[in-house]
Amino acid sequence: MGLAYKERLMSLPSTPSGDRAKRWPGLRAYVGVGLLGLTITIALGVLLGVGVFTFTYGRGLSYLSSDPKACTNCHVMQDAYDTWVKSSHRNVAVCNDCHLPHDFVGKWLTKADNGLFHSLAFTFDDFHEPIQIKPRNRKVTQRTCIDCHGSVVHQMLPEVDGGSMLMCVHCHADVGHQGRRRTTVTPDFERDP
Numbered sequence: 001m002g003l004a005y006k007e008r009l010m011s012l013p014s015t016p017s018g019d020r021a022k023r024w025p026g027l028r029a030y031v032g033v034g035l036l037g038l039t040i041t042i043a044l045g046v047l048l049g050v051g052v053f054t055f056t057y058g059r060g061l062s063y064l065s066s067d068p069k070a071c072t073n074c075h076v077m078q079d080a081y082d083t084w085v086k087s088s089h090r091n092v093a094v095c096n097d098c099h100l101p102h103d104f105v106g107k108w109l110t111k112a113d114n115g116l117f118h119s120l121a122f123t124f125d126d127f128h129e130p131i132q133i134k135p136r137n138r139k140v141t142q143r144t145c146i147d148c149h150g151s152v153v154h155q156m157l158p159e160v161d162g163g164s165m166l167m168c169v170h171c172h173a174d175v176g177h178q179g180r181r182r183t184t185v186t187p188d189f190e191r192d193p
Contacts, residue, residue, distance in 0.1 A: 054119075063115060066096045074122055076131050086178035098144050098176050099137065110140060142167055 054060075062070035068084060071077045084090055089098070100107045114137070121127040133141065145168040146153065158165045169175070 058119070063111070066094050068094045071095050074118070076122070076127065076129060079130060080177060083174075083177035083179055087174065087176055088178070089176050093148075093176070097148075098141055100144075101140055102144060102147055110137075138167070141169075145169075 059070070059073050062073060068081060072081045084095070096107070100110050146157065149168075150157075153168075156165065
């Protein structure tokens, strides 16, 4: 401790503890902020620790790649991977090619959206088995089919933007996943809403 600090402490008159507030009026406010700060720091530390553990345990970095095996980190996706390996697209497209938009921003927004909702669904065991594609992801998949095969299917596209059309998988149900059962799709799967 510095000499000036010690001298100041020695020069203070001894008073009962109830008079501390008079001697150091800011002490109570400082301790209150300190406890609040400590509580917030601990809460953020716990959240960060749980997040890092979950990201590491769930092999989170693998999801930033285009490796189809990353999808099998979740046991529920093993069937999807196995049927993709048997499909006609296995040599020309990976999961990201069909299930994510082809533009940079759309790809990462969809990946983040799916990552969040998949994490919640798998953590709280709130998903249908066999897994079913959600309407928002079905639209993405339809757009990627058209993006790759637009020159072949342009005459089948709606005349006006947003017009109704059959989903590509109506006729090509097992192109991306060989042997896909019709029971793995939602009832409104046939038409693009």
